[in-house]
Amino acid sequence: MDKILILDFGSQVAQLIARRVREAHVYCELHPYDMPIDAIRAFNPKAIILSGGPNSVYESDYQADPALFSLGVPVLGICYGMQWMAQTLGGKVESGDTREFGYAEIRARGHSKLFNGLQDRSNAEGHGLLDVWMSHGDKVTALPDGFTLIAETPSCPIAAMADEARGFYAVQFHPEVTHTKRGTDILHRFVLSIAGAAPSWTMPNYIDEAVKKIREQVGDEEVILGLSGGVDSSVAAALIHRAIGEQLTCVFVDHGLLRLNEGQMVMDMFARNLGVKVVHVDASAEFMGKLAGETDPEKKRKIIGAEFVEVFQAESKKLTNAKWLAQGTIYPDVIESAGAKTKKAHTIKSHHNVGGLPETLNLKLLEPLRELFKDEVRELGVALGLPHEMVYRHPFPGPGLGVRILGEVKAEYASLLQRADAIFIEELRNTIDEASGKSWYDLTSQAFAVFLPVKSVGVMGDGRTYEWVVALRAVVTSDFMTAHWAELPYSLLGRTSNRIINEVRGINRVVYDVSGKPPATIEWE
Numbered sequence: 239m240d241k242i243l244i245l246d247f248g249s250q251v252a253q254l255i256a257r258r259v260r261e262a263h264v265y266c267e268l269h270p271y272d273m274p275i276d277a278i279r280a281f282n283p284k285a286i287i288l289s290g291g292p293n294s295v296y297e298s299d300y301q302a303d304p305a306l307f308s309l310g311v312p313v314l315g316i317c318y319g320m321q322w323m324a325q326t327l328g329g330k331v332e333s334g335d336t337r338e339f340g341y342a343e344i345r346a347r348g349h350s351k352l353f354n355g356l357q358d359r360s361n362a363e364g365h366g367l368l369d370v371w372m373s374h375g376d377k378v379t380a381l382p383d384g385f386t387l388i389a390e391t392p393s394c395p396i397a398a399m400a401d402e403a404r405g406f407y408a409v410q411f412h413p414e415v416t417h418t419k420r421g422t423d424i425l426h427r428f429v430l431s432i433a434g435a436a437p438s439w440t441m442p443n444y445i446d447e448a449v450k451k452i453r454e455q456v457g458d459e460e461v462i463l464g465l466s467g468g469v470d471s472s473v474a475a476a477l478i479h480r481a482i483g484e485q486l487t488c489v490f491v492d493h494g495l496l497r498l499n500e501g502q503m504v505m506d507m508f509a510r511n512l513g514v515k516v517v518h519v520d521a522s523a524e525f526m527g528k529l530a531g532e533t534d535p536e537k538k539r540k541i542i543g544a545e546f547v548e549v550f551q552a553e554s555k556k557l558t559n560a561k562w563l564a565q566g567t568i569y570p571d572v573i574e575s576a577g578a579k580t581k582k583a584h585t586i587k588s589h590h591n592v593g594g595l596p597e598t599l600n601l602k603l604l605e606p607l608r609e610l611f612k613d614e615v616r617e618l619g620v621a622l623g624l625p626h627e628m629v630y631r632h633p634f635p636g637p638g639l640g641v642r643i644l645g646e647v648k649a650e651y652a653s654l655l656q657r658a659d660a661i662f663i664e665e666l667r668n669t670i671d672e673a674s675g676k677s678w679y680d681l682t683s684q685a686f687a688v689f690l691p692v693k694s695v696g697v698m699g700d701g702r703t704y705e706w707v708v709a710l711r712a713v714v715t716s717d718f719m720t721a722h723w724a725e726l727p728y729s730l731l732g733r734t735s736n737r738i739i740n741e742v743r744g745i746n747r748v749v750y751d752v753s754g755k756p757p758a759t760i761e762w763e
């Protein structure tokens with residue numbers, strides 16, 4: 239299979255380059271800029287893409303191995319990647335007078351294979367014009383030997399350059415962001431036409447390969463997997479089940495803090511319809527017992543995490559030949575944890591899932607989704623026969639309603655919240671936005687209700703009420719790192735509020751959360 243290597247110089251948007259390449263059905267991986275040349279050779283890339291980065295090439299130690307230019311494969315430099323290519327091959331890079339950030343119009347020059355026929359419009363002289371997005375302070379001021387100018391702007395006279403004989407191309411703008419209108423076309427042009435990579439990264443091919451690999455890895459040993467009903471663990475379960483059938487045992491932990499009827503749904507789908515072995519562990523009494531009296535969000539998360547491990551450990555000991563722990567780790571998790579090792583970040587929340595099992599269990603990790611982006615995981619789920627509505631569900635955090643009931647968790651609160659949340663989700667699914675033809679569930683990235691342990695006064699049927707408050711939260715985001723609150727129609731909010739107050743006895747007030755992330759987070763705890 240043809241593969242593209244992306245070397246990351248610290249770009250905020252390097253993941254997007256990988257996604258665009260994958261959209262052309264070509265496999266690619268993102269690696270640090272200082273990947274050793276032997277490892278690059280072993281990877282055997284069909285082409286290399288150099289990402290942008292925050293530094294200035296003339297004073298930075300972010301330098302890749304120049305030997306990559308001798309591998310005989312095409313190279314595309316983007317922003318810092320272009321500047322590093324120029325400096326390394328004998329051109330010149332200097333600090334500009336002003337930083338250029340945002341929209342720019344570039345004028346294509348000559349007939350490069352990169353831009354030929356790709357344009358948003360043309361000028362009076364017939365030059366192609368392209369709308370692009372720039373983010374730089376430095377620029378290339380002299381071309382390296384063998385290169386020609388292929389695009390310019392008034393403020394950036396060398397906006398793109400190429401040495402077509404050697405297959406080297408470079409652009410100062412960012413083709414990976416959607417603001418660059420023909421950006422995807424430009425990247426696909428490089429990968430498919432210039433590098434000649436075959437578009438063989440497709441789901442059916444992937445399933446065949448993954449199934450073969452899982453069988454080889456696992457042999458006749460047993461695998462245990464934490465099934466949450468969420469997208470990643472469900473798709474991982476379906477894939478591993480396809481490969482090894484009965485050798486897979488899923489453990490579904492009901493901590494009493496799941497969505498309404500979740501247990502039923504998971505058992506119906508996996509155990510009854512797909513014939514997957516699922517152990518349904520009702521551990522709600524244990525979780526609730528441990529959580530009683532605790533109000534601190536971080537302590538609650540730690541308690542839930544520890545309890546998950548307990549349950550899991552107990553279940554895996556019941557199997558005779560369990561040697562593997564399967565997880566629904568996906569590619570962004572891999573990239574983030576690699577990044578997290580080098581960055582000194584504040585802990586905002588301790589994320590808790592199952593995992594981090596004690597070493598004494600001696601289980602090997604099986605992570606068949608490690609190479610996939612979320613969209614690809616969903617595509618895979620559909621190809622494996624999971625229903626569309628399950629594969630396109632909003633994510634649900636491991637600690638569940640434990641972080642959506644503020645302060646102390648009580649079974650009574652969980653029951654009120656489950657019902658309020660189910661009404662909100664039902665209204666989102668049933669309300670279709672006319673402009674797009676999509677439901678508001680599909681138009682939002684995550685939506686849920688939050689239980690506030692606050693009582694307020696109301697009036698119902700001429701009587702005074704003094705009951706709990708529920709907040710509705712709905713956000714739109716592509717990566718969950720930042721998010722906007724969703725501008726839901728008032729009519730939808732109104733209907734949801736009416737129904738919750740009428741149908742869920744104990745709640746007499748509903749509010750809507752209009753905070754973005756940052757400064758708020760998506761979950762309330």
Ligand SMILES: Nc1ncnc2c1ncn2[C@@H]1O[C@H](COP(=O)(O)OP(=O)(O)OP(=O)(O)O)[C@@H](O)[C@H]1O
Nearest residue numbers: 464465466468469470471491566591592633634636
């Ligand atoms: N109730 C649960 N029972 C068993 N395992 C769980 C449970 N909740 C979470 N996990 C484990 O924690 C992992 C991480 O959870 P996470 O929410 O990130 O992923 P997911 O639930 O698979 O997918 P999604 O992002 O769509 O919610 C899951 O893949 C699963 O293995």
Ligand SMILES: O=c1[nH]c(=O)c2[nH+]cn([C@@H]3O[C@H](COP(=O)(O)O)[C@@H](O)[C@H]3O)c2[nH]1
Nearest residue numbers: 588589590591633635636637718759760761
């Ligand atoms: O599996 C999970 N275990 C956790 O402990 C956890 N905490 C938050 N989340 C989810 O992460 C995304 C970002 O949430 P925050 O803005 O609240 O940090 C949102 O999608 C949250 O639902 C979790 N997922």
Ligand SMILES: NC(=O)CC[C@H](N)C(=O)O
Nearest residue numbers: 290291317318374375376
């Ligand atoms: N986005 C980038 O790659 C920027 C490259 C370099 N830091 C500059 O300012 O020009």
Ligand SMILES: [Mg+2]
Nearest residue numbers: 466468634635
């Ligand atoms: Mg989940």
